[in-house]
Amino acid sequence: MSLPAPLDRAEAVVFDAYGTLLDVHSAVQRHAAAIGPEAQTLSETWRQKQLEYSWVLALCGRYAPFWTLTERALDYALAKHPGVDRGARGDLLEAYKALDAYPEVPGTLGALRRAGLKTAILSNGDTAMLDAAVRAACLGDHLDVVLSVDPAGTFKTSSRAYDLAPERLGVARERIVFLSSNRWDIAGAAAYGFAPVWVNRTGQPDEYPDLAPVRVIPSLGGLLA
Structure with a gap:
């Protein structure tokens, strides 16, 4: 070849x-109907903060498992988008694993x-x-x-x-x-x-x-x- x-x-x-x-957006897409009109912006915020946390830790000479950063980033995204039911957190994290x-x-x-x-x-x-x-x-x-x-x-x-x-x-x-x-x-x-x-x-x-x-x-x- x-x-x-x-x-x-x-x-x-x-x-x-x-x-x-x-x-990376497929986790939120699976639950978009339940999340509502903020689904896309929630997903974008989640991803951006996940990456940002990794950059900041690396610059500070510190480290945490990426899954921990993924959880923290979702918590930030949910706080930033209060119209989204926080009860979706568990479903979104499970979806991110697959x-x-x-x-x-x-x-x-x-x-x-x-x-x-x-x-x-x-x-x-x-x-x-x-x-x-x-x-x-x-x-x-x-x-x-x-x-x-x-x-x-x-x-x-x-x-x-x-x-x-x-x-x-x-x-x-x-x-x-x-x-x-x-x-x-x-x-x-x-x-x-x-x-x-x-x-x-x-x-x-x-x-x-x-x-x-x-x-x-x-x-x-x-x-x-």
Whole structure:
């Protein structure tokens, strides 16, 4: 199978999980009818605060499991949107443990492995939540390794977090293609020395011009095109 750049020079393809393989908004979408008209903004607030908490802790040299940050972020989102019944909290957290995979994910992962490439997740998610998410989305058979940043004790974009992929896969960083839907994560991967591919699912404007992706695709389906 002839692979397009940068896959033609790669030995492994590593994916961010949340927002890249898994739809982070699917938890709220499942309960949108019960939540009401604030469902979309609630979900956006939840996601933004979840990421913000990880950045602040990393900058402060501190760490907490990503699931803890997910709970704290939801509590903030519910406080910010008082029109939403707080009784939905438990259902939303349970739904977040089993997020929907984007429809093209299993086929893309399968094609990469058939092409002889190693596949892995490298995520801020802690081990327990990643295990649950991968199991619920039935992705385990398509992945060689699922890596949480837990052993590094910090979050991406720290180089200690990215170090986990080449160390565990036994592949030099320059032979790893890294995919994320988060532009900040792509910037970190570029600085680290991966070949980063930005999965720009929502058509966001580019930023971080000095830390550019090697490719931009609208979904994982574009990776093999």
